Amino acid sequence: MNPLVREQILTIIASIPEGRVTSYGRIAKMTDGATARMVARALRDLPSGHELPWFRVVTSSRKLADHSGADEQRRRLIDEGIAFDVRGRISVERFWP
DNA sequence: CACCTGACTGTCA
């Protein structure tokens, strides 16, 4: 994918405040032409040891995306004060921007 | 080149 767009995606994720989340689609719209799937791909391809708060990216339906790191993601979000309702959804007030 | 596969989404039954 276009390296500039990739950089935009990572920069946006890096700026998500602690205790807040945002969706793949929202991030995509903030970039110059990326789609939600491209955001997902960019996250999947992250090297280990990076500093990005990847766990603050969730789906538009306010749930965690279906992937192998979902368990860790849930823990890390709970650790920073984000609550999940009985159906595994996050309150809209937690969304950023 | 054709076809398949997703860390997704908006729409609709």
Place this chain on the structure above:
DNA sequence: ATGACAGCCAGGT
């Protein structure tokens, strides 16, 4: 509310 589905499109086979 909930699930199915058609768009989506870069990468891999």
